[in-house]
Amino acid sequence: DVKVTQSSRYLVKRTGEKVFLECVQDMDHENMFWYRQDPGLGLRLIYFSYDVKMKEKGDIPEGYSVSREKKERFSLILESASTNQTSMYLCASSPPPRRQTQYFGPGTRLLVL
């Protein structure tokens, strides 16, 4: 079974802090994704990566950056956390070719005070 893990289930940070959210997958997938989930808005793509050191902006990249130094690990970085970044963050991975099932992690619920 594919396993996607996220470093924290719950996280509380202060405004202005730098926040790192880590995601690790164990199935050697090329593609990895970061989504933000908000009630009434569904899931929105922040960034995705289709290979090590490669990244592409999703629909809402502002205020976020990402890092993919190793194939199995994809990090989401909030450079200076703000209260409007309070949300559920979901990581996912998928193998090539295109249009394969995405496998999701359990999510990190982030509260920015």
Added chain:
Amino acid sequence: AQTVTQSQPEMSVQEAETVTLSCTYDTSESDYYLFWYKQPPSRQMILVIRQEAYKQQNATENRFSVNFQKAAKSFSLKISDSQLGDAAMYFCAYQGGSEKLVFGKGMKLTVNP
């Protein structure tokens, strides 16, 4: 840009009965995939079923089936013999010519015993 619409934010069904979740999408692409994902309370998002647009036959997975109407751009999910474990948020998603998934806003399904 592609959009996915789930018009009903909540539905309920009696255990053992059948329920249909609606989804419409908008695209100018001819080649794409459609997905239904399920997110149980406090658990990971998992794939329920997927449909390739070029296939005329509707996909089925045990108690789950879809009604794919390509001309109408409609992709509904039917759950037969509903079980308590079907209670979840359900998301319809579209994937066209890239790795990006476009999600609907989700629908909360309650199963009453």
